[in-house]
Amino acid sequence: MVADPVPLQLTAELFPNGISRYAVGGMLVGLGTVVIYVGTGIPAGASTFLESTLSYVSGQSRFQRYVASRDWRVVFTLGIILGGLAFAATVQSGVITTSLYEAGTTGERYEVGGVTLWATDVQAWRLLVGGLFVGIGTRIGKGCTSGHGVCGVGSASKTSIVGVMTFLTVAIATAQIVAALGVSP
Amino acid sequence: MADRHPLFMPLILVGGLLFGFGLGFSQMARPEVVLQFLQFEDIGLLFVMFGAAIVSGIAFAVMPRLRDSAPLTGDRYERRLKPFDRNVLIGGAIFGIGWGLSGICPGAAYASLGVGNVSILWALAGMFVGAYLQGVWRSTRATTDIVPSDAD
Numbered sequence: 001m002v003a004d005p006v007p008l009q010l011t012a013e014l015f016p017n018g019i020s021r022y023a024v025g026g027m028l029v030g031l032g033t034v035v036i037y038v039g040t041g042i043p044a045g046a047s048t049f050l051e052s053t054l055s056y057v058s059g060q061s062r063f064q065r066y067v068a069s070r071d072w073r074v075v076f077t078l079g080i081i082l083g084g085l086a087f088a089a090t091v092q093s094g095v096i097t098t099s100l101y102e103a104g105t106t107g108e109r110y111e112v113g114g115v116t117l118w119a120t121d122v123q124a125w126r127l128l129v130g131g132l133f134v135g136i137g138t139r140i141g142k143g144c145t146s147g148h149g150v151c152g153v154g155s156a157s158k159t160s161i162v163g164v165m166t167f168l169t170v171a172i173a174t175a176q177i178v179a180a181l182g183v184s185p
Numbered sequence: 186m187a188d189r190h191p192l193f194m195p196l197i198l199v200g201g202l203l204f205g206f207g208l209g210f211s212q213m214a215r216p217e218v219v220l221q222f223l224q225f226e227d228i229g230l231l232f233v234m235f236g237a238a239i240v241s242g243i244a245f246a247v248m249p250r251l252r253d254s255a256p257l258t259g260d261r262y263e264r265r266l267k268p269f270d271r272n273v274l275i276g277g278a279i280f281g282i283g284w285g286l287s288g289i290c291p292g293a294a295y296a297s298l299g300v301g302n303v304s305i306l307w308a309l310a311g312m313f314v315g316a317y318l319q320g321v322w323r324s325t326r327a328t329t330d331i332v333p334s335d336a337d
Contacts, residue, residue: 079201084299141276
């Protein structure tokens with residue numbers, strides 16, 4: 001990270017929300033990965049849960065190979081959901097205040113039992129069709145943003161670095177094309 | 186699995202909690218924020234992945250030098266490198282289309298449900314259907330691939 005003489009204006013345009021909330025959030029994600037790795041030796045990724053959970057209901061060989069890890073992957077995913085809820089109940093609800101959190105202008109905020117929750121405005125068809133591609137692609141491509149992006153890049157795996165470059169490039173192109181076609185949000 | 190350490194599951198849960206809290210805190214659990222990143226309107230999101238990769242990278246590098254095996258499983262600390270083949274490119278490209286269209290990836294989708302984003306169930310339904318389709322297709326292909334080689 002050499003300090004390039006980047007004009008401040010450009011920096012402000014590319015980082016309108018700064019980098020701290022992203023970096024702190026990312027370090028917490030990394031810490032979650034570290035806790036599991038130090039205790040168990042497992043570099044945990046999020047997308048295997050999709051196939052390992054399907055092994056409960058389908059006998060296909062592709063899913064059955066994950067039988068040994070399917071129970072802890074359910075617990076890992078449950079933890080991620082509860083971690084999101086814990087964030088909502090504390091920072092998002094204003095119980096813990098930090099300058100790194102801004103409510104933002106996207107989506108809808110609503111309250112249930114004193115907890116401020118958040119819901120997306122992105123259209124259902126984008127989530128459903130996008131999710132379908134994510135489900136196919138992460139499993140064929142051997143990993144997702146956490147398996148390749150965090151664990152793979154963290155262990156300097158060339159396969160994962162190529163995987164990340166691939167999905168990042170295609171995602172940027174896709175999002176730009178969809179936006180250019182006037183689809184929003 | 187009965188011989189698992191009693192702290193195994195609690196530790197996995199704690200790891201998941203930190204992971205999900207971090208995704209909420211970074212706002213990566215919001216598809217809008219991911220889409221703004223992909224459209225170059227706010228590229229700060231890069232620091233989520235880099236931040237996480239650096240922190241986990243330190244543990245991946247240091248732990249094998251401190252201990253031979255993990256206390257709760259007895260598994261060796263080792264790099265589990267995934268072999269490279271064209272599936273990494275094909276799958277990565279398909280994943281990229283989905284991520285760029287929806288703004289959500291698997292881990293962030295779980296966390297998104299936690300922050301109250303019930304609509305993300307659409308994406309999770311899509312992910313399960315997608316994982317199922319490729320699994321059935323690849324299981325079937327693996328079976329039929331064996332038949333001709335047996336005949337040889």
